[in-house]
Amino acid sequence: MPFSDIDTWVFDLDDTLYPASSNFFPQVAERMGLYVAETFDLPLDEAKLEQRRLFLEYGTTLSGLVAEHGIEIDAYARFLMQVDYGRIPRNPALVDAVARLPGRVLVFTNGFREHAHACLDQLGFPPDSFEAIADIRTIDFKPKPRPIAFETFFAEHRVDPTRSIFFEDSPRNLRTAKDLGMKTAHIVTDTAWGNMGLEDGDGFIDHSVVDLSTFLTDTVLTNV
Template sequence: MTAWVMQALQVQKAEADRLRRHYWQLYGTTLAGLMAEHNMDPEGYLHAVHDIRFDALQPDPDLAAQISALPGRRIVYTNGSAPYAEKVLAARGLTGCFHAIYGVEHAGFRPKPERAAFETVFARDGVDPARAAMFEDDPRNLAAPHAMGMRTVHVAPEPHEAPHIEHHTDDLGGFLARLR
């Protein structure tokens, strides 16, 4: 991302890295900041920053089994693009575990944590927040779903205390197994 910002804005690495972090904090994603402040085309950015290798990711058959055993409709919603999410799922051995995959493009390029972004994706999929749960690694992205009536689970190595986080786990597979 930093390299793309450097090239697109013609700035040095330190400034590009500062802008990338600033936009992420202020807008929810670097892309949203680039769009808001520089009128950048999201398609070119998403294609460039998601053109990466997935060698570091390993399949997790136990997690795949736990996700597949969950009742109801299972969707992925990411601030990345849907094609990127599909590649991540494939690298983790999770292809076929979800009924739908939504990227930032499905929310009109509005990012999580914006409530309107969630509303757009949930309406598109027919999600009833009162009958759903949101699993997320960024605590900011759980506030809107919680306010909409969803159960919320923070998935990260370190817990984050906030009123909109109902559960925390650093072991998603184990957490899902305990739910069942």
């Protein structure tokens, strides 16, 4: 059975546990640009370029802000979270399917734990549906897809990658996951980010997932 050897189910958060079609995440990205504009007193278009540079150079905007400017992390998290979480649709089918997975269930995100809690709450997950939320602090601001991010996550949460599967919308992150021994499930989206890294094929993707709750219910839970 394809999933019977899996004992740890790992989920990215943004555009994975809630759909990219909700158009929720662009609000957060907008706040990142606004933060740079306000903090460094730049016009918004210049700030967006600077934010893009930090993102490309460090993997997340936050990692760049920490490395180059030593910003106050909790305040940045609060600033980003001034968005409409109501755009995330409740998903009882997903909540039910995740609860039925045999084994451990974790979130592994480049974002903030408090943001993850807000998203999970909006989706309708009861508290403690996930054993842990590994966030950007857990991985010491060294984000996915860097191997060190995964290695820190595995060590911190005692995860055997060869007995785990990673659900994630970023192909670049899945490539590292596969290199390190995880099974991979790609959440298909039409975002630029969700297609970046597919240029050289998809040999590192074990499963392509169009709808996460349908996939868990019809393909995973019938094969564990």
